[in-house]
Amino acid sequence: MTDYITIAMPKGRIFYDACHLLREAGFDLPNEFETTRKLILTIENSNFRFILAKPVDVATYVEYGVADIGIAGKDVILESNRNVYEMLDLGISACRMAVAGLPNRKQQSSVTKVATKYPTIATEYFKKQGKQVDIISLNGSIELAPLIGLSDYIVDIVSTGQTLRENGLVELTKIMEITSRLIVNPVSYRLKKKNIDYIIEKLKPIVEVTGVGMD
Ligand SMILES: Nc1ncnc2c1ncn2[C@@H]1O[C@H](COP(=O)(O)OP(=O)(O)OP(=O)(O)O)[C@@H](O)[C@H]1O
Ligand SMILES: O=P(O)(O)OC[C@H]1O[C@H](OP(=O)(O)OP(=O)(O)O)[C@H](O)[C@@H]1O
Numbered sequence: 001m002t003d004y005i006t007i008a009m010p011k012g013r014i015f016y017d018a019c020h021l022l023r024e025a026g027f028d029l030p031n032e033f034e035t036t037r038k039l040i041l042t043i044e045n046s047n048f049r050f051i052l053a054k055p056v057d058v059a060t061y062v063e064y065g066v067a068d069i070g071i072a073g074k075d076v077i078l079e080s081n082r083n084v085y086e087m088l089d090l091g092i093s094a095c096r097m098a099v100a101g102l103p104n105r106k107q108q109s110s111v112t113k114v115a116t117k118y119p120t121i122a123t124e125y126f127k128k129q130g131k132q133v134d135i136i137s138l139n140g141s142i143e144l145a146p147l148i149g150l151s152d153y154i155v156d157i158v159s160t161g162q163t164l165r166e167n168g169l170v171e172l173t174k175i176m177e178i179t180s181r182l183i184v185n186p187v188s189y190r191l192k193k194k195n196i197d198y199i200i201e202k203l204k205p206i207v208e209v210t211g212v213g214m215d
Contacts, residue, residue: 004047005195008062008070010055014180017092018071025202047195059084059183068188069196074178075157079120085189088182088200091207095159097121097175102146102168114153115145122155125175143167 009018019033028043033050041050053061053070059082061067070084075097077086097118115136116122126133136151143163145151157178158164158171182203189196 003192003195004049005069005192005199006049006051006067008051008053008058008067008072010058010071010073010076010180011052012055014055014071014073014093015052018090018180021090021092021203021206024206027202056080062183062185065185065187067185068192069182069184069199071180072183073180074176075118075121077181077183079118081120082183083186084183085186086181087184088203088207090180090182090203093178093180095157095178097155097178098158098171099125099153099155099173099175100143100146100158100164100169100171101153103170105146105152107152112153113151114155115142115151116155117142118155121175125155143169 009015016034019029023029027048028046030043033041039052041052042048051061051067053067055073056076056079058067058070058072059077059080062070062072062084063082069087071090073093077084099114112131112133113136114122114126114133115138117138117140119135119137122133122135133153136145138145142154142156144167145154146169147167153172154169155175161171164171182200184196
């Protein structure tokens, strides 16, 4: 049986950046990669197999070993806290995690409420600040929460800042910079080290040109 390397790719925003990066590194990804609805993709005459997952699920596929390696945002890696090795900062899909809110807001109640898709990161952040807050978990459209009185603040991804601006919110504090990382299953790394190192070595010079590298 072919000793496939299975790579979990995040659908959505990161996918396009990730495909571009892999092509730059010399992987011959067919053009249909960006248009197909297939969830398992192969490259002819190669032992690479790609699976397309929701970004938030990539680290889960890698932890369970059904994917040997994966590409995931640092936000997702920190939030999901999966047992994976983070091997390379790919520098793609850059954005930041920030606290935002309405300007000149008046607190609604004695407890500060924070809405977020990232409860772990938000809890950790406010704990480090020594602030007690109520975290309200949402799945999207986080900016809605302070507008409609559900929360005092949000913790969310900011990229261009357009969503904040168009909703009259302001960025208050940057929590961290976010980029996508190459993650690896620890057992796969032991068993398929040569093939996985080959991929990392192909990516490194491309990534270094853009100014990032190993953590
Ligand atoms: N403006 C942005 N908003 C959200 N994520 C971004 C942004 N820019 C870069 N990213 C990165 O892309 C990843 C999320 O991509 P995407 O928005 O496609 O996922 P998602 O919102 O979880 O997917 P879906 O739309 O299917 O729910 C994040 O984990 C983050 O690392
Ligand atoms: O600074 P910007 O460039 O405006 O990008 C930031 C927005 O993009 C993301 O939302 P997404 O589009 O993933 O939708 P969601 O609300 O469903 O998470 C993020 O949660 C912000 O809302």
